[in-house]
Amino acid sequence: MEADKIIESIKRSARELFRKYGYNKTSVNELAKRANIAKATFYKYFDSKELILHAILMEYIQENVKDILKKNVGEEDLAVFLGNTILKVSRLTYTVCNEFVGWEFIRESANAQEYLKTLSDDLEFLLLSSFIQNDTIAASISEKKLTFLIKTSKNIVFSFAFTAVTEADVRKNFISFQKEILPYLVHATIH
Incomplete structure (x- = not known):
């Protein structure tokens, strides 16, 4: 995936999961899994x-x-x-x-x-x-x-x-x- 697509995938996943479960109950692991990326890839684009x-x-x-x-x-x-x-x-x-x-x-x-x-x-x-x-x-x-x-x-x-x-x-x-x-x-x- 190119960088823009990865970032957009992470944002889309975050919007969905934060709305469904709330910020506090959503983990970075879940965000990465929903975006179909590795956890390390998440941290490459967002520090937290x-x-x-x-x-x-x-x-x-x-x-x-x-x-x-x-x-x-x-x-x-x-x-x-x-x-x-x-x-x-x-x-x-x-x-x-x-x-x-x-x-x-x-x-x-x-x-x-x-x-x-x-x-x-x-x-x-x-x-x-x-x-x-x-x-x-x-x-x-x-x-x-x-x-x-x-x-x-x-x-x-x-x-x-x-x-x-x-x-x-x-x-x-x-x-x-x-x-x-x-x-x-x-x-x-x-x-």
Whole structure:
């Protein structure tokens, strides 16, 4: 197999196994077996299971952020555009972390919490660079204010994962965020 095909096979295997069994319950041996490669070959392309997780999560989030921005770009009202985009990306990030990693594991594992910090920082950079590439946003809002909006929203949403006991709690938190918090964050960003 050529390198690109091997990498894609590893990613596909990781997506399938992490979704089915969760990150914590999937071993590198299982990933290699599903990808039809040797364990040593896995390590040739990814230094750890955490790095393959990061690669597939960031790839998935990046593709979806592009789609979200494209769908919202027709919105004339900048506040509505920012609010809708932040809310959709926040839900996406929460859902992806839940689907691939599982919040129970993240809450209980120091390594998972460190990983979440890395993911959070990379997500912040991805959103900021995506917003800055949008001509309307770049012309209307400073990078400092965009950073404020993204950081604050991200921190609030990630706190849901650590404080919510049930999915119903998460839904209530998102409704509260959408109706009570996000409008003020967007207003502070624009004005």
